[in-house]
Amino acid sequence: MAASPGGRPAVVLLSGGLDSATTLALARAEGYRCHCVSFGYGQRHAAELDAARRVAAALGAAEHRVMGIDWGGIGGSALTDSSIAVPESPTEGIPVTYVPARNTVFLALALGWAEVLGARDLFIGVNAVDYSGYPDCRPEFIEAFERLANLATKAGVEGERFRVHVPLIHETKAGIIRRGLALGVDYGMTVSCYQADAQGRACGRCDSCRLRRAGFEAAGVTDPTRYGA
């Protein structure tokens, strides 16, 4: 898929994982000029940022930026605090991999960039079916953010309307994979693992790895994930 300079601008949140890669492919297929953003927020590994760069280039993003968040050492999540272990078996309720207010922070930063770009469309690959129970992946959260965006911004005050697109929200992991494959997404480029190694190889045991692997199985396609030791 070649880069297209045309189209309406959109900001696409890109983690380097399977869902956001599919979301970028869908936004491109709808004709958007995609300005992708990833976040360095103290996560355990940089492999997902490398993956995001590769995915952005492969899927014809207009540009890719990395924004940085320094939480000032507050901890509070297994993904940002190395003293909390990533669970390797299913847990009850909202897991310790939940990062407090993460999607609120990410969407807020993306909104700021959208306003600078003159973009009114944001894309985020949240999913409320095969997910980990995070509150900020639910439709009611997205609707509340959209409402906030239109009150928070100069563009909103001037009568413009921001829209947060969540094309995968009601999709199963297998369904996401099928849609992405149909658009030529190479999932071998993506990294979903919470604790991938420096080469981007997945652990195969964390919640995110389990959901991903089950998705490939249910879709009936070969899992291209590179697993480590």
Added chain:
Amino acid sequence: MAASPGGRPAVVLLSGGLDSATTLALARAEGYRCHCVSFGYGQRHAAELDAARRVAAALGAAEHRVMGIDWGGIGGSALTDSSIAVPESPTEGIPVTYVPARNTVFLALALGWAEVLGARDLFIGVNAVDYSGYPDCRPEFIEAFERLANLATKAGVEGERFRVHVPLIHETKAGIIRRGLALGVDYGMTVSCYQADAQGRACGRCDSCRLRRAGFEAAGVTDPTRYGA
């Protein structure tokens, strides 16, 4: 005002300026244990972060953290992009000192910290009277954020309720100054100027300086601001 280890915890956004110092004093007077947060977000000068540290210590904050935001070079505001000049005379509409989605980003980060702390109260010194026309200082923005906070978080899903306190929202600058003085706030410590020098001395000409100076005049008290060249 001595530091108090007791009280309900609250997260207080502290910029180093006049409004947020007053807000901290009010939160302390209500008996909250105040966890203050300031943001390094590429603003033109570090003097306001120095001021925030002094204010937090003087007003008995339990702690003070600085979180960092790297916008990835998106620009778009006179406060974060040195190629855009800070206006030195009044302008029409929302000024170029508006930072896209800034308060949304700040409140989102503060919300994350509140969740880690087990705090349900956030304080922010936004003001909709003597202000610069920023959309994210209006009551409807704050209400929408509060609603979002309760959908975005684990605590919200579990039935807890976050509250965003805006004790100054309907207050004039003179009224804010009178309330702060009654609580012992030393405004000589605070820096409101958009382009203070390295010693924290104000320009006296930007929008923020003009509103502040007029506030001291209207309150009938001596302006303790240190002005530079």
